[in-house]
Amino acid sequence: MAREVKLTKLFSPINIGKMQLKNRIIMAPMILNYNTPQGTISERQKNYYLRRARGGVALVTAQSATVVPHSNLLPGHVTIMSDEYIPQWRDLATAIHDAGSKLSIQLTHVGREGMAAATGQVPVSPGTIPCPFTNEQPRQLSKAEIEDLIIKFGQGAKRVKQAGADCVEILGAQGELLHNFMSPLANNRADDYGGDLDGRAKFPVEVTKRVRDEVGPDFPIIFRMVASDLVDGGLTVEDMKRVALKLVAAGADALHVTGGPGFDVVYLPHPSFYFSSGTIVDQVAEIKSVVSVPVIVVQRIIDPVQAEEILQAGKADIVALARALLTDPDWPMKAAEGQLEDIRHCIACTQGCVDTVLALGQGTCLHNPEAGMEKEYEIHPAPEPKKVLVAGGGPGGMEAARVAAVRGHDVTLCEKGGELGGQWILASKAPKKDGFSEVTRWTSRELEKLNVKIELNKTVTPEVVEQLKPDIVIVATGAVAAVPKILGVDRKEVVTAWDVLAAKVGVGDKVAILGGNMLGCEIADYLSERGKEVTVVEMSQELAMDLGVCRRPLLLERLTKGGVEMLTSSTVKAITDDGLIVEKNGEEKNIGIFDNVVLASGATSVNELAEQLEGKVPKVYVIGDAAEPRKGIDAIAEAARISREI
Secondary structure, X not given: OOOOOOOOOOOOOEEXXXXXXXXXXXXXXXXXXXXXXXXXXXXXXHHHHHHHHHOOOOEEEEEEEEOOOOOOOOOOOXXXXXXXXXXXXXXXXXXXXXXXXXEEEEEEOOHHHOOHXXXXXXXXXXOOOOOOOOOOOOEEOOHHHHHXXXXXXXXXXXXXXXXXXXXXXXXXXXXXXXXXXXXXXXXXXXXXXXXXXXXXXXXXXXXXXXHHHHHOOOOOEEEEEEOOOOOOOOOOHHHHHHHHHHHXXXXXXXXXXXXXXXXXXXXXXXXXXXXXXXXXXXXXXXXXXXXXXXEEEOOOOOOHHHHHHHHHOOOOOEEEEOHHHHHOOOHHHHHHOOOHHHOOOOOOXXXXXXXXXXXXXXXXXXXXXXXXXXXXXXXXXXXXXXXXXXXXXXXXXXXXXXXXXXXXXXXXXXXXXXXXXXXXHHHOOOOOOHHHHHHHHHHHHHHHHOOOEEEEOOOOOHHHHHHHOOOEEEEOOOEEEOOXXXXXXXXXXXXXXXXXXXXXXXXXXXXXXXXXXXXXXXXXXXXXXXXXXXXXXXXXXXXXXXXXXXXXXXXXHHHHHOOOEEEOOEXXXXXXXXXXXXXXXXXXXXXXXXXXXXXXXXEEEOOHHHHHOOOOOOEEEEOHHHOOOOOXXXXXXXXXXXXOOO
16 A cells, blocks of 8 residues: 655746756666767667657756766766757757656766776876776866866757757866865865865865856755765865855855765665665754755665655755666655655665766666666567466565566466565575665555466475476576585585575574685674674675675675784685684684584575476576576666567
């Protein structure tokens, strides 16, 4: 049953300058690497924007467009540095308008975060302090170059207006050039563009003035700024309250407020589930308290009720959604219609979006594999409805069943356990990951609405298949914990991480964990939270290397605070009565006796069913961990693809 909540403020109109928005939900800019290598808008990128526009968002903010050559964060970054790019932006603006939304184009220069491999030149900066993210020594901009960039930002804004966009946004956050000038973390110059806060704010203020001169008095300007750098030695909220007043006086019609120093501490501007939702709302409220223009809040606004409460409390005037819309483009429409339970919520795993993009891949979403594949993944009715049996109710099996049912197939899903979710249930048990249950919550609800036949506590065997006589079997039977070949691994005190998380076994006060990837580190976190004395033993030189930059530092910090001993470059040789024997640097040593040894060293596919069905069913597909042990994002993506083909 949908929750009865009146979202009156969220769906009231508001003006930014002379531009009226139909509601108070805007799409925040997000680099997803969909553009072409030449820096132009691809059809894929256009379809992504249009899908969000059709979902009810009031304003779509196109990702940061560069105003001069060699100022891109990643290869092929979109640009608006000359008139030749205006037609593509005009086409996008027309399409966005036809879809019922408005378009804002964000202007940027990457500054010291630019990598020579991406930009083709040495990064530039207000000062000489290297960016901790790239470790590349920047070149300090001359005064003449600064003055030329002010002109170039103005020209870029003029092109935004000529392209038929409704608004221009100036990027003064995310660790890029205008932010570099404001922050003492990057600006150590001694002239009038450095020094005290007034000097450091001079460049962004002059850029804003120039943009206002170029677009005229009536064209809306949004300035994206930080509420603070969120780290010691950086910009503070009090600093940014002063800067906010300067920006408004210079011509900004609204302030879009984020936080964090940039990609050097990427988990601050892109918070994962280790942070509470609405991480910087109170700091944004401080900025709002000193200005009269609308203030936009961003960062982990995931729920319409939460958004309404922020607006009703007067902490912001507009909410900006990035990952929330990546996960569910219909978030605004569903909220407006009161269908809150139907919203597919972002779980802040950062895998498909931030991690993939920083690895130079094209962004996607664990929970929504259609993201970035809007045209290719349109769900069409099956040419011939078939009887489909899905064996396994983990996230991959559930997604396969959902899409197959939407396409009109007659779907039965059998799960050997007593609830849907498979190993995803265990993933939700790790500290701070309870939000991961959202994946099974949403998909289970969809399966129920689609009348998929679900049989729990039922293992699919050849006999079951013979009884049901399906046309297609999708084997999504998952995996079991791998057991390494170590002397003593069969001892009674040796257990698996999966069994610990499932509460099938208890452990004593002193525990060794064999394996230091994500699973090993998360089970260490889980046990240290419960007061256990934990030691992690890992063969590699580093722990949790299968995690991205938004999660890994925070998990390792939790382990350190929890007193977890971390032994790297160490190989377990034997588990004996006298203790755990480990080899490091060619030497063996006994690291002590443990009450329990927990295995967290991978998984082994369970796919015997596929072999048993060979020649007995017209078509058999093997997906997810049953095909090869991987992450949940891979299982769901594979299920999404295959279920569109059957």
